[in-house]
Amino acid sequence: xxxxxxxxxxxxxxxxVDDAGTIRxxxxxxxxxxPDAVARTVIDxxxxxxxxxxxxxxxxxxxxxxIPGQIEPGTGRVVHAVNLGVEELDLAAAVGPxxxxxxxxxxxxxxxxxGAHALHARSGGVPGSMAYLNLGTGIAAxxxxxxxxxxxxxxxxxxxxxxxxxxxxxxxxxxQRGCIEAFAGGGAIAERWARRSALPVRxxxxxxxxxxxxxxxxxxxxxxxxxxxxxxxxxxxxVDIVVLxxxxxxxxxRLMTDVAAELSASAEASPFMRSLRLTERIELLxxxxxxxxxGAxxxxxxxxxxxxxxxxxxHG
Ligand SMILES: [Zn+2]
Numbered sequence: 001x002x003x004x005x006x007x008x009x010x011x012x013x014x015x016x017v018d019d020a021g022t023i024r025x026x027x028x029x030x031x032x033x034x035p036d037a038v039a040r041t042v043i044d045x046x047x048x049x050x051x052x053x054x055x056x057x058x059x060x061x062x063x064x065x066x067i068p069g070q071i072e073p074g075t076g077r078v079v080h081a082v083n084l085g086v087e088e089l090d091l092a093a094a095v096g097p098x099x100x101x102x103x104x105x106x107x108x109x110x111x112x113x114x115g116a117h118a119l120h121a122r123s124g125g126v127p128g129s130m131a132y133l134n135l136g137t138g139i140a141a142x143x144x145x146x147x148x149x150x151x152x153x154x155x156x157x158x159x160x161x162x163x164x165x166x167x168x169x170x171x172x173x174x175x176q177r178g179c180i181e182a183f184a185g186g187g188a189i190a191e192r193w194a195r196r197s198a199l200p201v202r203x204x205x206x207x208x209x210x211x212x213x214x215x216x217x218x219x220x221x222x223x224x225x226x227x228x229x230x231x232x233x234x235x236x237x238x239v240d241i242v243v244l245x246x247x248x249x250x251x252x253x254r255l256m257t258d259v260a261a262e263l264s265a266s267a268e269a270s271p272f273m274r275s276l277r278l279t280e281r282i283e284l285l286x287x288x289x290x291x292x293x294x295g296a297x298x299x300x301x302x303x304x305x306x307x308x309x310x311x312x313x314x315h316g
Pocket of ligand 1: 161162176179181
Protein backbone atom coordinates (compact mmCIF):
# COMPACT_ATOMS: atom_id res chain seq x y z
CA UNK A 1 0.00 0.00 0.00
CA UNK A 2 1.16 3.52 -0.80
CA UNK A 3 -0.17 6.80 0.51
CA UNK A 4 -0.34 9.91 -1.64
CA UNK A 5 -1.09 13.48 -0.55
CA UNK A 6 -1.96 16.54 -2.60
CA UNK A 7 -1.17 19.50 -0.38
CA UNK A 8 -3.24 22.38 -1.73
CA UNK A 9 -3.46 26.02 -0.65
CA UNK A 10 -6.58 25.40 1.43
CA UNK A 11 -7.13 21.62 1.53
CA UNK A 12 -5.04 18.48 1.53
CA UNK A 13 -6.37 15.47 -0.33
CA UNK A 14 -5.00 12.07 0.75
CA UNK A 15 -5.44 8.61 -0.75
CA UNK A 16 -4.23 5.12 0.09
CA VAL A 17 -3.50 3.02 -3.01
CA ASP A 18 -2.99 -0.74 -3.09
CA ASP A 19 -0.39 -2.54 -5.19
CA ALA A 20 -2.86 -2.90 -8.07
CA GLY A 21 -3.26 0.89 -8.14
CA THR A 22 -6.78 0.90 -6.68
CA ILE A 23 -7.69 3.68 -4.24
CA ARG A 24 -8.60 2.06 -0.91
CA UNK A 25 -9.33 5.18 1.09
CA UNK A 26 -9.57 8.94 0.61
CA UNK A 27 -9.87 11.82 3.06
CA UNK A 28 -9.54 15.61 3.00
CA UNK A 29 -8.35 17.94 5.75
CA UNK A 30 -7.58 21.69 5.84
CA UNK A 31 -3.95 22.65 5.06
CA UNK A 32 -2.00 24.55 7.71
CA UNK A 33 -0.03 27.73 6.95
CA UNK A 34 3.76 27.91 7.24
CA PRO A 35 6.46 25.19 7.33
CA ASP A 36 5.63 23.64 10.71
CA ALA A 37 1.88 23.57 10.04
CA VAL A 38 2.40 22.06 6.56
CA ALA A 39 4.55 19.26 8.03
CA ARG A 40 1.87 18.72 10.71
CA THR A 41 -0.81 18.59 7.98
CA VAL A 42 1.08 15.76 6.23
CA ILE A 43 1.30 13.74 9.46
CA ASP A 44 -2.35 14.44 10.35
CA UNK A 45 -3.57 13.48 6.87
CA UNK A 46 -1.84 10.09 7.07
CA UNK A 47 -3.33 9.54 10.55
CA UNK A 48 -6.79 10.54 9.27
CA UNK A 49 -6.60 7.83 6.58
CA UNK A 50 -6.47 5.32 9.44
CA UNK A 51 -9.15 6.86 11.63
CA UNK A 52 -11.59 8.07 8.94
CA UNK A 53 -10.99 5.63 6.08
CA UNK A 54 -9.90 2.52 8.04
CA UNK A 55 -6.56 2.28 6.23
CA UNK A 56 -4.11 -0.11 7.91
CA UNK A 57 -1.04 2.11 8.32
CA UNK A 58 1.08 -0.97 9.08
CA UNK A 59 0.64 -1.94 5.42
CA UNK A 60 1.80 1.44 4.10
CA UNK A 61 5.24 1.22 2.49
CA UNK A 62 5.74 4.84 1.43
CA UNK A 63 4.20 8.28 1.52
CA UNK A 64 4.33 10.59 -1.50
CA UNK A 65 3.57 14.28 -1.22
CA UNK A 66 2.63 16.60 -4.08
CA ILE A 67 3.16 20.20 -3.08
CA PRO A 68 2.85 23.52 -4.96
CA GLY A 69 6.49 24.61 -4.94
CA GLN A 70 9.85 23.88 -6.50
CA ILE A 71 11.43 20.61 -5.44
CA GLU A 72 15.20 20.39 -5.41
CA PRO A 73 15.85 17.42 -7.73
CA GLY A 74 16.51 14.17 -5.92
CA THR A 75 15.62 15.59 -2.50
CA GLY A 76 12.57 16.01 -0.27
CA ARG A 77 13.23 19.73 -0.02
CA VAL A 78 10.62 22.21 -1.23
CA VAL A 79 11.33 25.90 -1.86
CA HIS A 80 9.09 28.87 -2.77
CA ALA A 81 5.77 27.24 -1.88
CA VAL A 82 4.33 30.75 -1.56
CA ASN A 83 0.69 29.63 -1.39
CA LEU A 84 1.53 27.65 1.74
CA GLY A 85 3.68 30.27 3.46
CA VAL A 86 6.76 28.10 2.95
CA GLU A 87 10.03 29.64 1.77
CA GLU A 88 12.06 26.50 2.39
CA LEU A 89 11.24 23.16 4.00
CA ASP A 90 12.91 19.76 3.98
CA LEU A 91 9.58 17.98 4.11
CA ALA A 92 10.98 14.45 3.88
CA ALA A 93 13.26 15.13 6.87
CA ALA A 94 10.48 16.89 8.80
CA VAL A 95 7.89 14.11 8.57
CA GLY A 96 9.95 10.99 7.73
CA PRO A 97 10.98 10.05 11.28
CA UNK A 98 7.41 10.30 12.62
CA UNK A 99 5.85 8.46 9.65
CA UNK A 100 8.54 5.78 9.73
CA UNK A 101 8.42 5.10 5.96
CA UNK A 102 10.23 6.61 2.95
CA UNK A 103 8.75 9.97 1.99
CA UNK A 104 8.85 11.17 -1.64
CA UNK A 105 8.18 14.81 -2.43
CA UNK A 106 7.18 16.07 -5.87
CA UNK A 107 5.81 19.26 -7.38
CA UNK A 108 2.00 19.04 -7.30
CA UNK A 109 1.50 19.53 -11.05
CA UNK A 110 4.07 16.86 -11.89
CA UNK A 111 2.39 14.49 -9.40
CA UNK A 112 -1.00 15.23 -10.95
CA UNK A 113 0.42 14.39 -14.39
CA UNK A 114 1.50 10.99 -13.12
CA GLY A 115 -1.94 10.44 -11.56
CA ALA A 116 -3.84 11.57 -14.66
CA HIS A 117 -1.75 9.14 -16.72
CA ALA A 118 -2.52 6.27 -14.32
CA LEU A 119 -6.26 7.04 -14.36
CA HIS A 120 -6.22 7.19 -18.14
CA ALA A 121 -4.40 3.87 -18.41
CA ARG A 122 -6.97 2.30 -16.11
CA SER A 123 -9.94 3.56 -18.11
CA GLY A 124 -8.69 1.61 -21.11
CA GLY A 125 -6.86 4.24 -23.12
CA VAL A 126 -3.12 3.84 -22.72
CA PRO A 127 -1.49 6.99 -24.02
CA GLY A 128 2.20 6.46 -24.66
CA SER A 129 2.74 10.03 -23.67
CA MET A 130 0.60 12.63 -22.01
CA ALA A 131 0.84 16.18 -20.78
CA TYR A 132 -1.19 17.42 -17.85
CA LEU A 133 -1.75 21.17 -18.17
CA ASN A 134 -2.71 22.77 -14.88
CA LEU A 135 -4.80 25.93 -15.20
CA GLY A 136 -4.84 27.46 -11.74
CA THR A 137 -3.56 30.71 -10.28
CA GLY A 138 -0.53 30.01 -12.44
CA ILE A 139 0.04 27.73 -15.43
CA ALA A 140 2.37 24.74 -15.61
CA ALA A 141 2.41 21.30 -17.15
CA UNK A 142 3.75 17.87 -16.30
CA UNK A 143 4.83 15.49 -19.04
CA UNK A 144 4.63 11.70 -18.70
CA UNK A 145 6.32 9.51 -21.28
CA UNK A 146 6.04 5.71 -21.15
CA UNK A 147 4.63 6.01 -17.63
CA UNK A 148 7.60 8.00 -16.36
CA UNK A 149 7.56 11.64 -15.39
CA UNK A 150 9.86 13.80 -17.49
CA UNK A 151 11.47 16.24 -15.06
CA UNK A 152 14.24 17.58 -17.27
CA UNK A 153 17.78 18.39 -16.17
CA UNK A 154 16.74 20.81 -13.41
CA UNK A 155 13.08 20.05 -12.90
CA UNK A 156 11.92 22.79 -15.27
CA UNK A 157 10.42 20.55 -17.98
CA UNK A 158 6.79 21.53 -18.55
CA UNK A 159 6.98 25.09 -17.14
CA UNK A 160 5.15 26.35 -20.22
CA UNK A 161 3.40 29.17 -18.34
CA UNK A 162 6.46 31.36 -18.78
CA UNK A 163 6.84 31.01 -22.52
CA UNK A 164 6.21 34.46 -23.94
CA UNK A 165 3.73 34.47 -26.83
CA UNK A 166 3.55 38.26 -27.23
CA UNK A 167 6.54 40.59 -26.64
CA UNK A 168 4.08 43.49 -26.23
CA UNK A 169 1.72 41.55 -23.98
CA UNK A 170 0.92 42.14 -20.31
CA UNK A 171 3.71 42.06 -17.74
CA UNK A 172 4.07 38.68 -16.05
CA UNK A 173 5.02 38.18 -12.39
CA UNK A 174 8.20 36.50 -13.66
CA UNK A 175 9.35 39.80 -15.19
CA GLN A 176 8.78 38.94 -18.86
CA ARG A 177 6.01 40.29 -21.07
CA GLY A 178 3.23 38.32 -22.71
CA CYS A 179 3.81 34.98 -20.97
CA ILE A 180 1.12 32.35 -21.43
CA GLU A 181 0.48 32.72 -17.69
CA ALA A 182 0.05 36.49 -18.01
CA PHE A 183 -2.83 35.82 -20.44
CA ALA A 184 -4.32 32.63 -19.03
CA GLY A 185 -3.29 32.34 -15.38
CA GLY A 186 -6.24 32.66 -13.00
CA GLY A 187 -4.19 35.04 -10.82
CA ALA A 188 -3.27 37.33 -13.71
CA ILE A 189 -6.86 37.41 -14.99
CA ALA A 190 -8.23 38.21 -11.52
CA GLU A 191 -5.70 41.04 -11.17
CA ARG A 192 -6.56 42.58 -14.53
CA TRP A 193 -10.31 42.15 -14.01
CA ALA A 194 -9.92 44.02 -10.71
CA ARG A 195 -13.50 43.51 -9.54
CA ARG A 196 -14.10 41.78 -6.24
CA SER A 197 -15.40 38.28 -6.79
CA ALA A 198 -15.02 34.86 -5.20
CA LEU A 199 -14.71 33.34 -8.68
CA PRO A 200 -13.11 36.06 -10.84
CA VAL A 201 -12.59 33.93 -13.95
CA ARG A 202 -16.22 32.79 -13.93
CA UNK A 203 -17.19 36.42 -13.42
CA UNK A 204 -15.16 37.35 -16.52
CA UNK A 205 -16.94 34.66 -18.57
CA UNK A 206 -20.36 35.86 -17.39
CA UNK A 207 -19.53 39.51 -18.09
CA UNK A 208 -18.19 38.57 -21.53
CA UNK A 209 -21.45 36.75 -22.29
CA UNK A 210 -23.27 39.93 -21.24
CA UNK A 211 -21.20 41.92 -23.74
CA UNK A 212 -18.59 43.60 -21.50
CA UNK A 213 -15.70 44.57 -23.79
CA UNK A 214 -12.84 44.22 -21.30
CA UNK A 215 -14.21 40.86 -20.11
CA UNK A 216 -14.35 39.68 -23.72
CA UNK A 217 -10.73 40.66 -24.16
CA UNK A 218 -9.65 38.78 -21.05
CA UNK A 219 -11.69 35.74 -22.02
CA UNK A 220 -10.16 35.70 -25.50
CA UNK A 221 -6.69 36.01 -23.94
CA UNK A 222 -7.38 33.01 -21.72
CA UNK A 223 -8.33 30.85 -24.70
CA UNK A 224 -5.35 32.10 -26.68
CA UNK A 225 -2.97 31.33 -23.79
CA UNK A 226 -4.30 27.82 -23.20
CA UNK A 227 -4.24 27.05 -26.93
CA UNK A 228 -0.63 28.27 -27.09
CA UNK A 229 0.29 25.96 -24.20
CA UNK A 230 -1.35 23.00 -25.94
CA UNK A 231 0.57 23.75 -29.16
CA UNK A 232 3.86 24.06 -27.30
CA UNK A 233 3.34 20.75 -25.50
CA UNK A 234 2.49 18.87 -28.70
CA UNK A 235 5.18 20.53 -30.81
CA UNK A 236 7.96 19.94 -28.26
CA UNK A 237 7.03 16.58 -26.72
CA UNK A 238 4.49 15.27 -29.29
CA VAL A 239 2.30 14.01 -26.45
CA ASP A 240 -0.69 11.90 -27.50
CA ILE A 241 -3.07 13.94 -25.36
CA VAL A 242 -3.11 17.06 -23.24
CA VAL A 243 -5.30 16.75 -20.15
CA LEU A 244 -6.52 20.06 -18.72
CA UNK A 245 -7.07 20.38 -14.98
CA UNK A 246 -6.82 22.89 -12.14
CA UNK A 247 -9.22 25.43 -10.63
CA UNK A 248 -9.95 27.35 -13.84
CA UNK A 249 -11.22 24.15 -15.52
CA UNK A 250 -14.25 24.30 -13.20
CA UNK A 251 -15.63 26.35 -16.12
CA UNK A 252 -15.88 23.03 -17.96
CA UNK A 253 -17.35 23.14 -21.45
CA ARG A 254 -17.43 26.95 -21.53
CA LEU A 255 -13.64 26.90 -21.36
CA MET A 256 -13.18 23.90 -23.65
CA THR A 257 -15.37 25.45 -26.35
CA ASP A 258 -13.25 28.61 -26.36
CA VAL A 259 -9.98 26.65 -26.45
CA ALA A 260 -11.22 24.34 -29.23
CA ALA A 261 -12.34 27.37 -31.28
CA GLU A 262 -8.90 28.92 -30.88
CA LEU A 263 -7.17 25.67 -31.95
CA SER A 264 -9.56 25.28 -34.89
CA ALA A 265 -8.80 28.82 -36.07
CA SER A 266 -5.09 28.08 -36.24
CA ALA A 267 -5.81 24.77 -37.99
CA GLU A 268 -7.85 26.57 -40.62
CA ALA A 269 -4.97 28.84 -41.45
CA SER A 270 -2.30 26.15 -41.53
CA PRO A 271 -2.29 22.68 -43.16
CA PHE A 272 0.53 21.73 -40.79
CA MET A 273 -1.43 22.70 -37.66
CA ARG A 274 -4.47 20.96 -39.15
CA SER A 275 -2.45 17.74 -39.48
CA LEU A 276 -1.80 17.76 -35.72
CA ARG A 277 -5.54 17.41 -34.95
CA LEU A 278 -5.14 19.33 -31.72
CA THR A 279 -8.85 19.65 -30.94
CA GLU A 280 -9.03 15.85 -30.75
CA ARG A 281 -6.07 15.69 -28.40
CA ILE A 282 -7.36 17.82 -25.51
CA GLU A 283 -9.33 16.40 -22.59
CA LEU A 284 -10.73 17.70 -19.34
CA LEU A 285 -9.87 16.10 -16.00
CA UNK A 286 -13.21 15.37 -14.26
CA UNK A 287 -13.98 17.67 -11.29
CA UNK A 288 -12.95 16.15 -7.95
CA UNK A 289 -10.53 13.76 -9.66
CA UNK A 290 -8.01 12.22 -7.24
CA UNK A 291 -5.27 12.51 -9.90
CA UNK A 292 -2.90 14.69 -7.85
CA UNK A 293 -3.00 12.59 -4.66
CA UNK A 294 -2.92 9.34 -6.66
CA GLY A 295 0.07 10.59 -8.62
CA ALA A 296 1.86 11.57 -5.40
CA UNK A 297 1.39 7.98 -4.17
CA UNK A 298 3.02 6.74 -7.38
CA UNK A 299 6.05 9.05 -7.13
CA UNK A 300 9.02 6.80 -6.62
CA UNK A 301 7.12 3.73 -7.83
CA UNK A 302 7.57 4.88 -11.45
CA UNK A 303 11.34 4.69 -11.05
CA UNK A 304 13.43 1.59 -11.42
CA UNK A 305 15.25 -0.49 -8.81
CA UNK A 306 18.13 2.01 -8.79
CA UNK A 307 15.78 4.72 -7.63
CA UNK A 308 14.50 2.56 -4.78
CA UNK A 309 18.06 1.80 -3.73
CA UNK A 310 18.85 5.51 -3.66
CA UNK A 311 15.79 6.14 -1.51
CA UNK A 312 16.82 3.38 0.88
CA UNK A 313 20.24 4.97 1.22
CA UNK A 314 18.86 8.46 1.73
CA HIS A 315 16.42 7.35 4.38
CA GLY A 316 18.76 4.82 5.96
ZN1 LIG B 1 6.12 34.71 -16.94
